[in-house]
Amino acid sequence: MFCIDRFFTISRSKYAVTCSVILAVWLLALLHGNPAQGARLLAVSVHRGFGCQACHEKAGGGGPADCAKCHGFEADEYDHSIHSKKDHQGRQNATCYDCHGKHHILPISDPRSSVNQSNIVKTCGRCHKDEEKEYEAGIHFEIYKDDPDSAPSCQTCHGYHRIDKVGKYQFIISTTKTCGSCHPGPFESYKESLHGQVLALQGGVSATCWDCHSSHKILEPSDPSSPVSKEKGASACRRCHGNTGPMFMSFWPHASVHDRDGYPILYYSYIMMKWLFILVMLSATVHTLAWMRCFPRMLKARIEKSKGRRYVYYLRFPAWHRLTHFILLVSVLGLAFSGLPLRYSETYWARCIVDLVGGFKDIDLIHRSMAAFLFLAVFLHGYYLLKLIREKGVKGFYRFLLSQDSLFPKIQDFKEAWAEFQCFLRGSPEPERDKWSYWEKFDYWAVFWGMIVIGGSGLMLAFPEVTTRFLPGWALNVALVFHSEEALLAIFFLFIFHFFHSHLRPMKFPVDESIFTGRISEEDYFNERQLEITRKTPEELEEMKVGPPNFFMRLVVYIVSFIAIGIGLSLIACILYTAWKTGRVLP
Numbered sequence: 338m339f340c341i342d343r344f345f346t347i348s349r350s351k352y353a354v355t356c357s358v359i360l361a362v363w364l365l366a367l368l369h370g371n372p373a374q375g376a377r378l379l380a381v382s383v384h385r386g387f388g389c390q391a392c393h394e395k396a397g398g399g400g401p402a403d404c405a406k407c408h409g410f411e412a413d414e415y416d417h418s419i420h421s422k423k424d425h426q427g428r429q430n431a432t433c434y435d436c437h438g439k440h441h442i443l444p445i446s447d448p449r450s451s452v453n454q455s456n457i458v459k460t461c462g463r464c465h466k467d468e469e470k471e472y473e474a475g476i477h478f479e480i481y482k483d484d485p486d487s488a489p490s491c492q493t494c495h496g497y498h499r500i501d502k503v504g505k506y507q508f509i510i511s512t513t514k515t516c517g518s519c520h521p522g523p524f525e526s527y528k529e530s531l532h533g534q535v536l537a538l539q540g541g542v543s544a545t546c547w548d549c550h551s552s553h554k555i556l557e558p559s560d561p562s563s564p565v566s567k568e569k570g571a572s573a574c575r576r577c578h579g580n581t582g583p584m585f586m587s588f589w590p591h592a593s594v595h596d597r598d599g600y601p602i603l604y605y606s607y608i609m610m611k612w613l614f615i616l617v618m619l620s621a622t623v624h625t626l627a628w629m630r631c632f633p634r635m636l637k638a639r640i641e642k643s644k645g646r647r648y649v650y651y652l653r654f655p656a657w658h659r660l661t662h663f664i665l666l667v668s669v670l671g672l673a674f675s676g677l678p679l680r681y682s683e684t685y686w687a688r689c690i691v692d693l694v695g696g697f698k699d700i701d702l703i704h705r706s707m708a709a710f711l712f713l714a715v716f717l718h719g720y721y722l723l724k725l726i727r728e729k730g731v732k733g734f735y736r737f738l739l740s741q742d743s744l745f746p747k748i749q750d751f752k753e754a755w756a757e758f759q760c761f762l763r764g765s766p767e768p769e770r771d772k773w774s775y776w777e778k779f780d781y782w783a784v785f786w787g788m789i790v791i792g793g794s795g796l797m798l799a800f801p802e803v804t805t806r807f808l809p810g811w812a813l814n815v816a817l818v819f820h821s822e823e824a825l826l827a828i829f830f831l832f833i834f835h836f837f838h839s840h841l842r843p844m845k846f847p848v849d850e851s852i853f854t855g856r857i858s859e860e861d862y863f864n865e866r867q868l869e870i871t872r873k874t875p876e877e878l879e880e881m882k883v884g885p886p887n888f889f890m891r892l893v894v895y896i897v898s899f900i901a902i903g904i905g906l907s908l909i910a911c912i913l914y915t916a917w918k919t920g921r922v923l924p
Contacts, residue, residue, distance in 0.1 A: 348483075404433045413499035420723035436460055455485040457492055458770055471553035489519065509536070509545055515545040526591040528683070531798065531817055537682035538697045548678055549573050549590065580802045588801075588810030594818060606815050610822035617826060622836040630844070650856040651881040657721055659855050663782070664714040666897075671707030673828050675700045677908055686911045706805045708795055715788055741771045741872065748780070750775040771865040777839055787827050794820035828912075832905035840898065848898040854886040 384392070392402040405412035415421050420431040436452055443450035451460045458481065462469030472478055472491075481488035494512050495501075501508035509844035513536065517524025527533040527546075535543035549565050564573045567586075574581045574588075592600045594607035638818035654662075678700065694700045726734045738745045754775045773781075795817035797804045800920035801813055842846050844861075851857045865869060870878070886894075 360826040382440060383444055384440075384442060402434070411498045417499060418500045419502045420500055428915075431464065434466075440919040454490060457490050461491040468553050471551075475551075475553060475555040476557055477555055489515075496672040512547070513545055523591045526593040526596075529593060530590065530677075532590070534679050537698065538678060538700075539690060539692050544577060548576065576817075578802055582802075582806055583821075584808070585802070585805040585810045589814050590806070592811070592814045600814070601810065603814055603818060606818045607822070610818060610826075612828075614822065614826045618829060621830060623833060625837055628756065631761050632762065648885065649859040650883050650885050651859065651862050652855055652877070652883045653851050653862075654855040656855065657717070659853065661714050661721070662718045662852055664717065666901060668707045668710035668714060669827075669831060670901055671703060672711065672824070673832075673908055674904060675704035675707060676824060677828070677912070679704075680825070681912070683917055684911075684915050686914075688766060697832075705799065708792075708799075711788075714791065715792075741773075741868070743777050744773050744781045746778055752779060770865055772866060774865075780835060780838075783827075783830065787823060790819050790823040791827065825912075828908065831910050836902055836905060838902070840902065848895055850886065850891065850894050853894040854890055856883055856886055 391402070392406075394403055411815060415433070421429060421431055443453075445452050447453060448455055450456065451483045458469060458472065458478075460597040477489050479489060492516050496511075501511075513524075517527075528537070532544045536545060551564050556566075558565050560566060561568045563569065570586055571583075572583060574585060578585065592603050594600070594603050618658075623787055674690070675694075678690045691697055691700050694703065725737065729737055736763060737738070737743055741747075741748075741749070749771070753768050753770060756765070757775075759765045760767050797808075797813060797816040804813060804816075839845065839852070851861075875883075
């Protein structure tokens with residue numbers, strides 16, 4: 338009995354071992370592929386007719402397949418893809434056969450192919466299950482079910498082989514353009530918006546399509562579950578703008594200045610600023626061209642008047658005014674240099690400026706710092722005016738405003754301008770001027786207008802959450818139009834006409850030193866400020882006399898002036914080049 342039991346025990350053990358071996362062999366065959374089964378699958382794939390060694394390098398057709406031998410371009414794209422990177426276990430995120438299969442590889446046009454448009458969502462869903470579920474709950478999948486070829490799917494946004502990491506800048510840019518290929522209208526308005534301008538610059542971090550609309554579960558805006566619906570829109574905005582109130586929600590994310598029917602306030606604000614640009618530039622151009630016409634005659638007359646003048650200087654600008662002007666000069670140049678790349682964000686030269694500075698965050702810091710510097714210049718001048726009021730009293734200050742020593746406009750300025758044009762056109766003598774000419778007063782008051790428009794709108798855009806506590810969200814859209822258009826007008830006027838009138842005209846070329854050194858030569862003073870001289874007594878003129886500027890002071894003045902003029906004219910050249918390339922006469 339013992340022998341029989343021992344026999345059956347041994348038999349059962351051998352049977353168990355045998356079954357285990359068979360099961361292991363079957364599993365290995367399943368994992369590594371059955372050669373016979375592989376041959377049958379290969380015979381109906383795109384690789385039919387190729388031997389095993391065409392893909393497998395080892396003798397007998399063993400070892401891993403080398404797809405790069407025939408698919409070099411795809412392999413190179415794959416090498417730069419997130420799929421080629423290794424996970425924590427040292428395994429690649431995805432290989433060729435994870436998507437295409439091993440032996441039964443069918444053409445992409447074949448409906449049975451795993452990478453066919455009708456199957457790609459399920460193929461990607463093997464690894465990205467959550468994203469597949471989100472996609473199937475969105476509006477894109479509704480289209481995909483009916484017509485896969487006309488609906489956006491995984492590879493529409495992510496690509497085929499070179500699949501970038503989602504957070505990479507290149508992926509963000511390319512995917513935004515992909516959305517625009519199906520939604521051209523919203524995409525064009527997005528590019529005009531502050532969000533689109535920031536995103537277009539290298540390193541700019543801004544709201545993208547999927548930041549607001551979601552990435553996979555995309556719903557109609559009318560759907561209450563949509564992140565941009567009236568019910569949930571505030572939550573989408575608060576991801577970037579934490580303290581948004583209910584008024585913030587009236588902001589127009591896809592508003593266009595060219596859509597008169599949809600956004601009339603924005604459209605007419607844009608038209609008004611364009612006409613202001615045209616009128617100011619046209620007037621300044623006519624004035625400059627007319628002035629250039631009589632320069633030879635004016636120079637000859639001045640040379641005759643200057644005979645016998647001594648090498649004497651008079652104090653024209655006190656130190657306080659020179660400091661204010663220097664701060665104004667630096668701030669305006671800095672604002673133009675850091676602000677124009679945002680308006681022309683899609684141009685090569687704008688991205689070069691951003692790269693030169695070090696990225697969008699750095700150029701944004703420069704822009705905000707220069708804005709603070711500009712406000713400092715305004716505060717300094719405001720302090721000077723308050724000091725005048727305290728010294729002269731209210732009545733005395735009022736009398737000062739009406740005097741010829743102030744920059745307040747007067748009837749005399751219009752008479753001087755008319756006489757100037759008579760000089761331009763008829764050859765009459767150059768008009769006599771007082772302490773301030775009519776074009777100097779225009780420059781002065783243009784700064785006030787610019788500070789109200791540019792400074793006010795800039796503060797609104799810099800602090801949108803605070804702004805929308807008092808104003809509706811669409812006020813930010815209007816503020817962007819005023820800020821951008823008025824800044825462009827200021828840049829053109831300052832860097833062309835102000836530079837010309839103050840520095841580049843023959844009487845002052847190459848630089849008018851007086852605003853920097855505070856001193857004006859006797860020759861220029863008696864030629865340009867005749868009415869002021871007649872109002873002063875010989876004692877007052879004697880008190881105004883100062884020594885000439887030293888060599889070091891003049892050297893610094895010329896260096897600073899040439900840098901400022903060079904930067905200004907270079908930016909104007911970039912704007913005009915962009916206008917020529919795009920065919921848009923008006924910037």
